Amino acid sequence: MKKYGIESLSFYTSRYYLDLIELAVARGIDPDKYTTGLGQHLMAVVPPDEDVVTLAANSAKSALAGIDPNEISMMLVATESGIDQSKALGIWVHNLLGLSPQCRVVELKQACYAGCAGLQLGLSYISQNPHKKVLVIATDIARYGLHTPGEPTQGCGAASFVLSANPKLVTFEPEQGIFTSHVMDFWRPNYSDTAFVDGKFSTKIYLEALEQCWKSYQEQSGRKFEDHYRFCYHLPFIRMAQKAHERLARLNGKETTPDAVENSFIYSRQLGNSYTASLFIGLASLLENTQEDLSQKRVGFFSYGSGCVAEFFSGIIQPGYKEHLKTDYHRAMLESRTRTGMADYESFFTHKLPQDGSHYVISPYNTGLYRLSGIKNHERLYETKP
Numbered sequence: 001m002k003k004y005g006i007e008s009l010s011f012y013t014s015r016y017y018l019d020l021i022e023l024a025v026a027r028g029i030d031p032d033k034y035t036t037g038l039g040q041h042l043m044a045v046v047p048p049d050e051d052v053v054t055l056a057a058n059s060a061k062s063a064l065a066g067i068d069p070n071e072i073s074m075m076l077v078a079t080e081s082g083i084d085q086s087k088a089l090g091i092w093v094h095n096l097l098g099l100s101p102q103c104r105v106v107e108l109k110q111a112c113y114a115g116c117a118g119l120q121l122g123l124s125y126i127s128q129n130p131h132k133k134v135l136v137i138a139t140d141i142a143r144y145g146l147h148t149p150g151e152p153t154q155g156c157g158a159a160s161f162v163l164s165a166n167p168k169l170v171t172f173e174p175e176q177g178i179f180t181s182h183v184m185d186f187w188r189p190n191y192s193d194t195a196f197v198d199g200k201f202s203t204k205i206y207l208e209a210l211e212q213c214w215k216s217y218q219e220q221s222g223r224k225f226e227d228h229y230r231f232c233y234h235l236p237f238i239r240m241a242q243k244a245h246e247r248l249a250r251l252n253g254k255e256t257t258p259d260a261v262e263n264s265f266i267y268s269r270q271l272g273n274s275y276t277a278s279l280f281i282g283l284a285s286l287l288e289n290t291q292e293d294l295s296q297k298r299v300g301f302f303s304y305g306s307g308c309v310a311e312f313f314s315g316i317i318q319p320g321y322k323e324h325l326k327t328d329y330h331r332a333m334l335e336s337r338t339r340t341g342m343a344d345y346e347s348f349f350t351h352k353l354p355q356d357g358s359h360y361v362i363s364p365y366n367t368g369l370y371r372l373s374g375i376k377n378h379e380r381l382y383e384t385k386p
């Protein structure tokens with residue numbers, strides 16, 4: 001049987017972070033609430049010259065290493081931090097990466113679920129067009145606002161993966177347990193640059209959606225909880241995924257072991273919520289931080305996007321996958337970040353681009369290869385560093 005799946009996977013996050021202990025102290029909160037109660041340690045913060053386009057382009061550049069860019073015939077970009085109501089942010093990324101003019105580019109939206117939608121739509125396309133490749137990018141900046149309960153669950157990141165009929169990392173199984181329901185747990189109207197969220201309600205709906213998705217997936221596949229060797233969950237904060245895993249185990253009358261999920265948390269604990277990207281950063285974290293050979297093992301995936309759409313699906317890790325991981329690059333990227341203090345974090349957070357069409361130049365901060373250099377006549381300007 002023909003196999004389709006992920007040939008290459010990489011992620012990128014901003015070059016700055018805030019230690020959540022420092023945030024807790026500044027907000028007069030017991031630091032244990034953030035580190036133990038939420039399970040988070042560091043939070044990626046974006047400087048003025050980094051946005052969802054630069055995050056996306058930097059992650060895609062790494063995912064495309066060794067792949068002929070002309071082979072990419074479709075790019076699907078998932079985001080809920082879009083920069084334009086009409087033009088897909090992927091077109092800026094397409095330009096920065098020098099992809100083929102014959103590559104179709106579209107933006108997808110459904111909160112954090114859109115990355116999963118990109119995966120499934122891309123797989124359907126590849127099954128019809130097995131000689132082609134699809135680049136899926138999930139890119140987001142999680143913003144709740146200063147002094148809000150959601151503040152310690154902010155973060156940013158982009159994950160990029162190439163789907164093809166030569167899946168060197170993971171193939172996916174056909175059963176998909178889907179759950180859609182109109183709920184107002186988290187949303188962001190066009191006039192707001194921070195999310196509105198009913199935090200406690202959102203955690204309740206996440207768990208309910210998981211149960212519904214699991215039941216549907218299980219009916220279709222006949223698989224049991226124990227048929228899945230590892231699990232990757234959407235990661236708004238680590239404790240949420242731990243609770244989800246405990247709930248799923250309980251539902252199936254099983255005990256949980258930290259091994260089943262812990263390695264998928266390592267990267268997100270250091271960068272926070274990356275919305276659409278978090279599930280795939282979790283997958284990179286699992287593959288790159290597990291010593292044991294996971295070849296032929298089944299992984300269960302749960303994607304949740306507020307609003308809400310959720311999905312449970314599964315994949316099989318491919319033999320030889322370790323040779324195709326970008327572990328050193330990802331670890332070096334996380335370890336070489338600059339720690340910001342509260343003053344820089346708040347100044348980055350409140351920075352705004354002019355909205356009157358005036359020409360504004362952004363001085364360089366520490367970024368990857370691509371940066372936002374300014375804005376002129378309402379047009380964002382990007383540059384590739386030499």
Ligand code: HMG
Pocket residue numbers: 030032033034036037038080111112113149150151152153186197198199200202203206234235236237240273275304305306
């Ligand atoms: P909160 O109300 O400030 O916190 O907000 P809390 O009172 O619920 O405490 C959090 C946990 O810390 C609790 O643990 C406390 O007991 C514990 P739990 O009881 O839940 O297990 N705690 C402590 N632990 C140790 N030492 C202490 C201490 N004090 C308390 N001293 C909340 C928390 C998550 C609600 C807030 O941060 C928030 O609103 N975040 C944003 C929403 C969110 O992340 N929701 C997740 C589900 S929805 C989702 O995943 C979709 C999303 O990614 C968006 C999308 O789809 O686009 C968000």
